[in-house]
Amino acid sequence: MALNSTAYVILGLLDGSQRTGYEIKQIVDRSTRFFWTASYGQIYPELGRLEAAGLVEGTERSQGERKRKEYRLTPAGRQELQAWLRLAPEVLETRDEALLKLFFAGSLPDAAPKALEHKRRLHAEKLARLREIEPAVAEHATPYQYATLRFGIALSEFCVRWCEEALEELPGDGEPSNRTKRRTA
Amino acid sequence: MALNSTAYVILGLLDGSQRTGYEIKQIVDRSTRFFWTASYGQIYPELGRLEAAGLVEGTERSQGERKRKEYRLTPAGRQELQAWLRLAPEVLETRDEALLKLFFAGSLPDAAPKALEHKRRLHAEKLARLREIEPAVAEHATPYQYATLRFGIALSEFCVRWCEEALEELPGDGEPSNRTKRRTA
DNA sequence: GACTTCATGTAATAAGTTACATGATTCA
DNA sequence: TGAATCATGTAACTTATTACATGAAGTC
Numbered sequence: 001m002a003l004n005s006t007a008y009v010i011l012g013l014l015d016g017s018q019r020t021g022y023e024i025k026q027i028v029d030r031s032t033r034f035f036w037t038a039s040y041g042q043i044y045p046e047l048g049r050l051e052a053a054g055l056v057e058g059t060e061r062s063q064g065e066r067k068r069k070e071y072r073l074t075p076a077g078r079q080e081l082q083a084w085l086r087l088a089p090e091v092l093e094t095r096d097e098a099l100l101k102l103f104f105a106g107s108l109p110d111a112a113p114k115a116l117e118h119k120r121r122l123h124a125e126k127l128a129r130l131r132e133i134e135p136a137v138a139e140h141a142t143p144y145q146y147a148t149l150r151f152g153i154a155l156s157e158f159c160v161r162w163c164e165e166a167l168e169e170l171p172g173d174g175e176p177s178n179r180t181k182r183r184t185a
Numbered sequence: 186m187a188l189n190s191t192a193y194v195i196l197g198l199l200d201g202s203q204r205t206g207y208e209i210k211q212i213v214d215r216s217t218r219f220f221w222t223a224s225y226g227q228i229y230p231e232l233g234r235l236e237a238a239g240l241v242e243g244t245e246r247s248q249g250e251r252k253r254k255e256y257r258l259t260p261a262g263r264q265e266l267q268a269w270l271r272l273a274p275e276v277l278e279t280r281d282e283a284l285l286k287l288f289f290a291g292s293l294p295d296a297a298p299k300a301l302e303h304k305r306r307l308h309a310e311k312l313a314r315l316r317e318i319e320p321a322v323a324e325h326a327t328p329y330q331y332a333t334l335r336f337g338i339a340l341s342e343f344c345v346r347w348c349e350e351a352l353e354e355l356p357g358d359g360e361p362s363n364r365t366k367r368r369t370a
Numbered sequence: 371g372a373c374t375t376c377a378t379g380t381a382a383t384a385a386g387t388t389a390c391a392t393g394a395t396t397c398a
Numbered sequence: 399t400g401a402a403t404c405a406t407g408t409a410a411c412t413t414a415t416t417a418c419a420t421g422a423a424g425t426c
Contacts, residue, residue, distance in 0.1 A: 142291040251421085
C-alpha cells in the first residue's frame, strides 16, 4: 500500500481509541514528538487519504455548531498497522545543530565551549520535559510506551553528562581568554 | 542573510580548503552525515547560490576534458560562517523508526522484542561505521571533529547497551512463545 | 575492455513547516 | 468579556530525496 510514516503514527494512535485529528496532534506532541513528529499540515490530509483508502473511518460527532470528526481504525487499517510492525525498522536519523557547530568550532575561537554548553542546555531542557510527563505515562500508557519514554530520559541524561565531561576535558577550560587551538588544514 | 543549514555545512567544509561539490559530498558522507546530512540535490544548487551571494568563489580546474570546479571561502563567507557559529544552536531532532514501533508494540504480539533487536542492530551497525573511520579522524581532523566522533561512538554504545538491557527486562524474554501483554485502551 | 571512481548537474517527487482563515466552546 | 482551548482545514513555501543524464579518467 506504500503509506508514509505519518500514516503509521495515525493508525497506531487510533488502535483501540477513536480520536479527532486535533487529539492525534496533541498526543503526538506529548509523546512520539521526541522521536517522531507530525504537524497539522500532515495529519489532516493524511486522515483524508487513509479514509479514502478504507483504513480509517470517520464519524461526525459535531456537538451543536462545533464540528468534530472522530476517526477509528477499520479491520483493514489494523492489518496495515500490523504489517508495518512486522517489517524491520530502517530510519534512524539525527539533526544536531550543536554538534555541527562543535564540528566546525575550529573556525572561531571559543566556539567549542559555547557549543557544548548549548548542547548541554538543549538536552537538559528535553530531559525536563520528559520527566514532566513521566508520571502520567507510567500510569496511563502501555508498558511499551513507558519504555520509549524511559529510553528518552536515559538518553538525555547520558547526553547531559557527556557534555559536562567534554567541557571539563576541553583544554583551556574555565579561564575564558585562553584559546589556543586553531586550524588551517 | 538567512542561509539554510546546508549552506553552513558547505561554508564550514570550505574554511581552510578548496573543494569541489563532489568532495564536499564525500566528506559529509564520512563525517557530518551521522548528525547532519546533505545530498547532491542540495549541495550543487547551494554552491551556485553561495557563489551568487559572494560567500564562496569557484575556480575552473578542469584537467583536459574533465570538468572540475573548486570552491573556496571568500572573506564574506568566512564572516557568515563565524556569525552562524556565534548563534545558539536550536535544532535537535531525531527520527527513530524502531522506537516508533516499540511505542506501538501493544498492537502486535512479539513486536516489542523484535523492535528492540532491530534497534540494537541499527545502533551496532552505526557504531561499527564510526569505529571504522576513527583512526583517520583521530589523525587528520581537528580535535573538535574528533570530539563529535567520540560523542557518536559513546552514544551508539549507550544505545546498544540500553537495548540489550531492555530485552532482558522484557517479561517473557528468551522463551519465544511466551507473549502475554496486549492492550486495548 | 569493463568496472569503478571522479565530477556536475537537473527534474520530479516527497516530506514537512508555517502561517493563515475560521469559528465554537469553556473558563476565569 | 476576554483569553485559552477545541477543532478543521488549506496554501505557500522550504527542504530533502531519488533518479536520471552525461561523460572523462583511472584501475584491474
